[in-house]
Amino acid sequence: MDTLNILYLVGALLIFASIMASTLSARLGVPLLLLFLAVGMLAGEQGILGIEFSQYNIANFVGQAALACILLDGGLRTSFKSFRVGLKPAVTLATWGVLATVMVLGVFVTWLLDVDWRFGLLMAAIVGSTDAAAVFSLLRNGGVKLNDRVQATLELESGANDPLAILLVTGLIALNVDPAGQTVFGFLGLLLQQLSFGLGMGLLFGYLLSRLLPKVHLAEGMYAILILSAGLSVFAATNLIGGSGFLAVYLTGVLIGNHKVRSTEHVMRVMDSFAWLSQAVLFVVLGLLVTPSNVINVWHYSVAIAAFMILVARPIAVYTSVKPFKFKDREIGFISWVGLRGAVPITLAILPVMAGIDGAFMLFDIAFGVVVLSLILQGTTIPIMANLFKVRIPTNKDPKEEHEVWVSDKASITLYEFEVQSGAFAIGRHPKGISNRVSPD
Template sequence: MADLTVALGIGAAVILMAVLAVRVSVRVGLPSLLLYLGIGVLLGEAGAGIEFSNAELTQALGLAALVLILTEGGLTTRWDEVKPALWPGIALSTVAVAISVGVAGVALHWILGFDWRLALLWGAVLASTDAAAVFSVLRNLKVTRRLVGSLELESGLNDAPCYIAVVLLTSSDPITWKLPLTLTYELGVGAVVGLGLGWLGTHALRRAALPATGLYPLATVAVCVLAFATGQFIHASGLLATYVAGLVLGNSKLPHRADTLSFAEGLGWLAQIGLFVLLGLFASPARLLDAIVPGLVAGAVVTLLARPASVLLTMTPFRVPWREQVFLSWAGLRGAVPIVLAMIPLSQGVDGAYQLVDAVFVLVIVLTLVQGGTLRTLSKVLRLDTGASAREIDVDVATLDELDAELLQVTIPVGSKLHGVYLAELRLPPGATVSLVARDGKGFTPGPTTRLQEGDQVLVVTTQAVRSATETRIRAVDRAGRYARWKGETGSG
């Protein structure tokens, strides 16, 4: 009992320190993973003296955390923002991964003298960009939707092919012509599983009248985790299934969507904190000294050779301007994912695996400082800073089952063209009405001459039959103002 009490106390203290560290990371524009890794190192053998060296457990817990991180990434990725970058994002997460693995493998074979299989294994581990690192940095930058969409899709999708490549290269089985077929099957079936379970989960949640609001976020996350388990069970890509299921669910008209996204975001933070602290705890500072040189060499190869080559060859056919290609090359942030992938050969007893883990640890720290700390400046130098962050009007939905109706809670953001619109000009379809407006901490019943303002929270009661049309109209006015129909804005997509 005493051990449990101590463990819970340490865990709570670590989480509180990590939460406070988020403010520091946001201010300096760096992923908070560095601070979490530092907490883990301080708790480890060189600090508080906690011994932890179980590679298999680290890999298992790391993979579980990665599933939750990808779930949060899929749920919070807006389809209308990534849709223009769909094919470039897919190319970066598939073709570019293959190019990066090949280029890095060849370079590391000649520079560090690795045999071909080990060199390609290093390339596969280092080819994956980290969803947590990319999401935390990019969503604070003011660059174009196409750039953000491409990088978000890449970081959410490329974990799957990198994971498959690492598993195959770790195995002692010979590499044959069946490899491309295996990759195609695992990725294709994984995507289908994610789409199918995401669609089924959406329809089930929209028709269910659960007794408590908090059950909707739990059910949504459970669908994404089920997608991972299903994909893995049928020997497909569970990681891809997880992200795709989250993407489908997050872009559907789910009940209590805002609560679900908030819950998923908190769960994603918890997974990041636990994962990075665990990896910091596993690290051995004494071994890291010997890994500095190979880590820096591998980092230089990936950052200055493999990544630019893969971006150039995959983005040029899409006529991506050279400035955006430079930004895409530099924004391939590494984080916990390469370290988790490096645990796979370590847990299988592959020769040289400890050097790989330690080198990747060094590489992640250095590249996060160098790349993450200069992305904002680079966006300005390349004249890619748009000066405005992307925004989306927040429309939450609650089911009123006994009335066959739904309650929409609309939060009007800064910059919305709903600002200044009279309620009569909103022209909601018959069956929908604005029942309450909350402004400056006070609520009142609006009339036709009430003008909406930025920051208002508006409650709209609508029958289920016109719910979709109501939300579509609200989004159209948010984007184009009171004359949305004249401007051809439909509010869809």
């Protein structure tokens, strides 16, 4: 019983410390996700508490569940308008963009580490995709408003590129373990299966759940639990039949979030808490898992790979992906810069360790270093780069808060809260004139 209570106490204190650390995020200009990682590392075997944690299976379990919850919440907040303006470039980035990044970076990693090309490509695939948790967190909570097309492209890319990244890592692990048993057609068939099953399950159950919610009458606090449990069920069921659970749960969230009912506003607020809790738990666990001294031993590799990825591989992939869609060069530059890495690469780096591949622990340590560098270099400079590339939109006309009040099961009114600052368009205006200028998405 004492052991159980100690686990409860330590776990709760770590999460408490992570949340309290969030108050420093805005003051220091440090991404919140990085502070979560720091809390985990400080509590780890070489930190203050000295907790020895090397359970990669448990970390993988936590990572999968947390990422599913984060993607579900991201889907709930993605409007159909985003799909209209950003779907084509986002899909191209999530497919060709990931492949191009892995190929270009893979060549560099193979040369840098002086390893077999299969091992080099595996390292590149682990860090080759942007991270939904990092992108959603930093873009939506970073105080920077972007034009709709750039914002939609970045968010949809981060939500849609996980399936290909996971498939590439899985396929390359198999290629490293059993090179003779792998074929190109087998890989392409697996890719088609993952995407088609993920797409089908997400659309089917997203539609069914969006139709079910208006007909179910529950206590307010139960709706979010219902949606979360349903989303995780879709995620697990899709994985069981060989599809991409991450794609399915994201699409399920999109369809539910765009079918507003009386419970929608409350669900969004509760799901926001679930998503933050998932991020905190995930990054603290990943921080516990890493051994800082091992990361420091390969820091030069992490710096070289992060620099090449940010300055060469990612720009090439983005330019070749979105230039045909008539993006401006400054928009392409910003999209290239916001190729944030986060929990996904670290979670993917666990898979080679579990598969027993030679050098897997080095891959994990390098991937961890790349993620930390990405969060520091890219995450802290988003406002600066948004101004530099001139993609930032002034927010003095936007409401500080929006509150939806439902007057019946099918009708609602929206209340807007404005903070009238110098230069705000609300100065000297009647509230009726303000309401005519603002419309909900």
